[in-house]
Every structure is written in C-alpha cells, then in structure tokens.
Amino acid sequence: MEIGVLALQGAFAEHEKMLDKLSVNHFEIRSKKDLDRHFDGLILPGGESTVMKRLLLDLEMLAPIRDRIASGLPVFGTCAGLILLAKEVEQDGHCFATMDISVKRNAYGRQLGSFNTEEICGDLGRVPMTFIRAPYITEVYGKAETLAIVDGRIVAARQGKQLVTAFHPELTEDTGLHRYFLDSI
Numbered sequence: 001m002e003i004g005v006l007a008l009q010g011a012f013a014e015h016e017k018m019l020d021k022l023s024v025n026h027f028e029i030r031s032k033k034d035l036d037r038h039f040d041g042l043i044l045p046g047g048e049s050t051v052m053k054r055l056l057l058d059l060e061m062l063a064p065i066r067d068r069i070a071s072g073l074p075v076f077g078t079c080a081g082l083i084l085l086a087k088e089v090e091q092d093g094h095c096f097a098t099m100d101i102s103v104k105r106n107a108y109g110r111q112l113g114s115f116n117t118e119e120i121c122g123d124l125g126r127v128p129m130t131f132i133r134a135p136y137i138t139e140v141y142g143k144a145e146t147l148a149i150v151d152g153r154i155v156a157a158r159q160g161k162q163l164v165t166a167f168h169p170e171l172t173e174d175t176g177l178h179r180y181f182l183d184s185i
Helices: 012-021 032-036 049-058 062-070 080-085 176-184
Strands: 002-006 025-029 041-044 075-078 086-090 099-104 115-120 126-131 136-140 145-150 153-159 162-165
Touching: 002 012, 012 025, 012 041, 012 176, 025 032, 032 062, 041 062, 041 080, 041 176, 049 062, 049 080, 075 080, 075 176, 080 086, 080 099, 080 162, 086 136, 099 153, 099 162, 115 145, 126 145, 136 145, 162 176
Parallel strands: 002 025, 002 041, 041 075, 075 162, 086 099
Antiparallel strands: 099 136, 115 126, 136 153, 145 153, 153 162
16 A cells, blocks of 8 residues: 655644554655655645645645545545645635535634644544644534534544544544555455
8 A cells, every 4th residue: 555645734743653553554745756756645845825725826736636536536625735635715715625525714713722632433442642733624414423522512523534633633642543544455
C-alpha cells in the first residue's frame, strides 16, 4: 500500500509519522508531477485551507485530485482537509466539493481556543481529539454520515471512501483513525 500525503502546507509531517508508526509506505505530494506516481489513498492535512486551495490552483493540482477523489480514491481530510472536501463552506467557496457536508471554518475561534477532549467516534470507541482553530460540520446530508459529535457539533464524518475529522488525530499517540482509514482501502 502506498499513501500520498499532500505536503503543500500544514501538518503533513505529523501524518507521515503516524504512517511510519503503522509501517505504511508514503510519499509527499508537492507538485503536479507527484500525481503521476501510484498511490492507493490520500491524506489532506490540517493547516490553512485558503492557502492550500490557492496553492492547489496555482500548481494545477486541484482538478486532477478532485477527479481522483470523485472516481473513488480513498481520502482522509483533517481540519483544513475537511474544509477542502466539503461541498459547502461558510464564508468561503468550496474546493474539491466531493463530500455531502456543510462546514463552518474557524468555528472554535482563535488559536487560544484550542482544546483536547476524548469522545466516541463511530465504531472506534473513544478517541483522543485535538482541536486547533478547528472547523465543525454544520450539516451532514446525502450519502455522508456522522461519526462523532462534541458538545452538539459534528466533528467527524464519512462518505464512501472519504473520511474527515475537524480535529487532529495526527497530534496524538492514537493510531486508530489512521488505521480505520487504511482499512477502508
């Protein structure tokens, strides 16, 4: 198995460390030519979604990645990655728009509003969750389904081979969500 990790900006190195812990081959996607390599799944890390979107457009990577996801490429988006996959984004236009969710950006406020908690996430049971200027999902519709709720807000969802979290599982020691994503491949 080979996983591509979008490495334009954000917490891509932390996802790579999680994949290393799970002994999974991976490589960084930094340019359009990197999309020529074979990969079985894609991770879209947390970071700044508007910067990532701009870089994806400038590097002519947005359409090829969107087409692969729409064709069934398994993808795991965390925080900004969740925003990139959403069909509807409050206060911003969409990017890949492949997932039936509506999202509120920076819903938890500034960096100082960051927090950690532990909640049930789908069949995984309780998982540690680190929120940093996180979005949350305001609506799940169509084929998407809710996986986790924190304080009445949807913070994880899936749709087919797409998995998203508003939090950063790569910033914890728990490999459960990464394993869950890899198992979907």
